[in-house]
Amino acid sequence: MRTTFINTLILEARQNPDIFLLCGDLGYSVLEPFASEFPDRFLNVGIAEQNMMQIAAGLALEGYKVFVYSIGNFPTLRCMEQIRYDVCYHNLDVKVVAVGAGYAYGPLSTSHHTTEDLAMLRSIPGMVVTAPSDPKEAEALTRYHCQYAGPGYLRINKAGEPILHKTAISVVAPQILPLLDRQDCETVVISTGAITESALSDIEENSLGWALWSMPFVNPVDRQGLIQLAKQYQTIITLEEHQLNAGAGSAIIETLMDAFASGELQTIPKVHRIAIPNTFQHVAGSQQWLRLKSGLKLSKS
Amino acid sequence: MHDTVQLALLIRQTCLTLCHTKNASHLGGAFSVADIMAVLYGHSLEHNPQQPRMPERDRLFYSKGHACTALYSALAHSGYFPVEQLLNEFTENGSFFTSHVNHHVPGVELSTGSLGHALGVAAGVTLAGERRHKDYRVYAILSDGELDEGSNWEAILFAGHHHLSRLTMVIDYNKIQSFGHVEDVLGLEPLADKLTAFGWAVAEVDGHDHEALKTVFSMATSQPLAVIAHTVKGKGVSFMENQLAWHYKSPKHDEYALALAELGGAQP
Structure with missing residues (x-):
């Protein structure tokens, strides 16, 4: 799913010069293609998620559509107040992308188990919370977040998920x-x-x-x-x-x-x-x- | 361009009246930052009250949202909205003039009230300007107490690393925070050395000296600029100066009359 996400984002970024990607020092072997193709619209902010979300808010205030990529709890729970107050209260076009949904990083321990994020994010007014079940949904939802202007959350698993939808899908929010x-x-x-x-x-x-x-x-x-x-x-x-x-x-x-x-x-x-x-x-x-x-x-x- | 000394006086008078009539708090921190706001809005900022979102404007992010009366008063006396509107609507039911800063008020870039947010957002806005080759400058006005917040130090590290030279952080260093003196609660010294070590250009000024403030705000640096403004909490009213209580108290009638007289204001 993470490869599907970045490949889809690259396609969208070729059409939309406002797409900006931030990461919190994570994304090795995933984000490099975006970073090399769009060096002016990529930044590794460092291991500082509160600041990462605030930088995202600042970029969005100036018209960028900002995707913020990290693992599970780090771009979510770690900076929840920045998401609530800086991003959602100001209705900014910031998309939080968390890789490692649920137990995707199972052996890495509770620090990496992403198991409370949906509850916390869905309680914030204006936050569109999405969780794809397969790579087709991951692609469709990435495209959705590129079109929709406002706060969003994309909860993706990791890698190697099978395709479940046997036919083409189109995502019309918020359809099941x-x-x-x-x-x-x-x-x-x-x-x-x-x-x-x-x-x-x-x-x-x-x-x-x-x-x-x-x-x-x-x-x-x-x-x-x-x-x-x-x-x-x-x-x-x-x-x-x-x-x-x-x-x-x-x-x-x-x-x-x-x-x-x-x-x-x-x-x-x-x-x-x-x-x-x-x-x-x-x-x-x-x-x-x-x-x-x-x-x-x-x-x- | 305003007479900034006169503007500072008007800001203080309006802050005082707001806190008196609406039973509001944080007058001490509004008075400590009043001269900084007067110099910025009256002299140093590129801004246009008739076009609050003018693309080429300088952006001011007011992080000490609790001391909102100083920002609202500076905006009102600069022409963003009528002073009478502020005096009537502040904290009233249904008003955007909340007692922590609200971005629905014309001229306000960001809602603040939870400390440690605005500097990082200001850094993001500065980064956006650099990536798009814009000329605007970005100012972030912080309290001293909020430098306890780790998020601020993340942003300070970030801005220094990325040489965000169009970013100016002004620290209203009045030495008193919410529940004690800064040096007793969580000391910041040596503050200038810390900021220098984080890659910032640092200027220390008397935060009530308008000429000194004008000089530092015109400085061109290759690094982000930290202005450590040494100020006095409650500055301008003798019985409020350096008193923790005026972080909270609202001036009652007699106190209001005395304070207004010291500020040269006429009784309403």
């Missing part, structure tokens, strides 16, 4: 996207991020017979799309590589309950949330191992 658009079942899985790969394989390998949708926009969510799924299915299962509290599954519950309260939904399906059970991992492990240890798996029970 079908992966298994089955009508003949009672259960739909709504998944966010790269763990959608596991959702697809769990459903297919275990013949669960469920529908599966990807939810690339966590804020705002696709309200009408979610309401439609709630009318169509008796059970919704949400899946995300993020803490249970306040993540994508929470956003879905909030949306459906609001629709129920306002009368848009007459009944509401059961919503089972599968997420990290509000806990830290204290041991090393691959991404897949840590996902399973955290219970991030679909099964009949």
